[in-house]
Amino acid sequence: MAAAVVVVIFTVRDGQLSVLLIERAAAPCRGQWALPGGHLLKDETLDGAAIRKLANETGITDVFLEQLYTFDRLGDGHADVVVTYFALVDLMRTRLRSDLEWRPAWHSVRTLQPLAFNNERVLDYASGRLRSKLQYTNVAYSLLPSRFTLTQMQRVYEAIMGEPVDKRNFRRRVVGLGIVRETGTTLKQGASRPAMLYEFTRHEPMTL
Amino acid sequence: MAAAVVVVIFTVRDGQLSVLLIERAAAPCRGQWALPGGHLLKDETLDGAAIRKLANETGITDVFLEQLYTFDRLGDGHADVVVTYFALVDLMRTRLRSDLEWRPAWHSVRTLQPLAFNNERVLDYASGRLRSKLQYTNVAYSLLPSRFTLTQMQRVYEAIMGEPVDKRNFRRRVVGLGIVRETGTTLKQGASRPAMLYEFTRHEPMTL
DNA sequence: CCAAAAGTGTTCTGACTACACCCATGC
C-alpha cells in the first residue's frame, strides 16, 4: 500500500488524438489495456517517477508533462492513491519499447475498449484537461516538431477539439497573438508546394 | 508513511482574503501555524478525509471543495505524499473549534508569517488557483450568504483579485451573463438604505 | 486533370474598458 504514479501520454496520429496503452501480461486484468504506471522507487519524487515512466515507454524527456489529479479507489489493490500525470509528445520523436510482453501501443481515444483499473476515468479527465488547456496555453508545442506549417498545427488543434477550425481565423490568432512566429525557412519535402514554416515563440509551458 | 490530506480553507473577512490555520501544539514545528490536515482514516476516501477535516474545523459541509495538487517532500516525515484540497466558506456560517490547544484562527493571506512544513508553497498554489478559477467559474457562490447585494459580491472579488473593480462593469457582467439573478426581495437590516438582493443562479461549482 | 495543401480580407457582433454623478439612509 503506497502511492503509485500513472502517466497519460497523448499524441496526434493521422488526425486522431491517441493515447499510449500497455497490454497487461500478468494478473490482475491480464490481457487488458492499461495506462503506463507503477510505484515510486526508493527516494524518488512524484515528478521523478512520472519522468522516468515517460522516458521508459517513449524514450523522450523534454516535453510537456504535468500533474493531473490524484485518484483513490482505482481498483488496483496495490495502491491506495494514484497520482496521475499527463504528457504530450510528437509521434515522430518517440521510440516505443518493442517488448512482446507488456507491449505499448497507440490507441485513438475515440474508439476505445474498456481499460483495466477504471483507467477510463483517468483518460476522460485527462482529455478534458487537455482540451481546456489548449484554449489558453501553448501546450501544443509539445505535439509538433520544432518547425511546422500552420496547416499541421491546425490539424493538431482539430484532432484535440474534435471539430474543424476556420483556417483564416486560426492563422490570425496564433500568429497575431504571438504564439508562433515565422522561421524564415520555406522549403518542405513531400509537400504539395513550398510553404512557410513556423515555430513556437516559447518551448516551455506558458499560460497566455 | 502514507498519504495525508491537507485543506486550504479560504474566506473573506472584512475585505481580506483569509485562510484558516492551526497552531501546532506538538512537535514537529510546535508553536508554528500550519494548514489543517492529517492522515486518512481506515477505508476513508481522499474526498472523504477532506470533507471530514473541513467539517471538524468549521462545522460546514456543503461548500465548494476541490482537489488542488499533490505534493511530496513537504517536510513532514510522516507522509510521503500530501494531497491538498481547497475550500471556500462564508465566514458567517463557520463555527471554529475553540480548543486552546491546536487552536484554529483566520489569517489574512497578505500578512503572513512563515508556516510549518513548507505550507507556504501550498498556500501560494491555492491562492493562484483561486484567482484563476474566479475568472471563469461561479466559485464565489461559496464565499457569500445565499442572498447578497452586488456590492458585497464585488468586495469578495476585489479581496481575491487584490485590486479594485469598476462597479458598473462588474454588475453588467455578473447579471448580464446570468451568474446571479435578482431574488425579488429588497429589504435588508442595517443597510444604509433598501437594496436589491441577488442570488447565484447555480449553487454548484460551474465552469462558465 | 484532379486531389491536397497554402495562402489571403472583410464584415459583424459581442464583450470589455474607461469614466462621473445622484439618491437614500443612519449617525
Add this chain to the structure above:
DNA sequence: GCATGGGTGTAGTCAGAACACTTTTGG
C-alpha cells in the same frame, strides 16, 4: 451634514466568428 453604500449609461476598442476563392505541385 456627512459618510456609507446603492444605483445608473455611453462611447471606444478589440477579439472572435462567419464566409470563398486562387495557386501550386505531385500523382
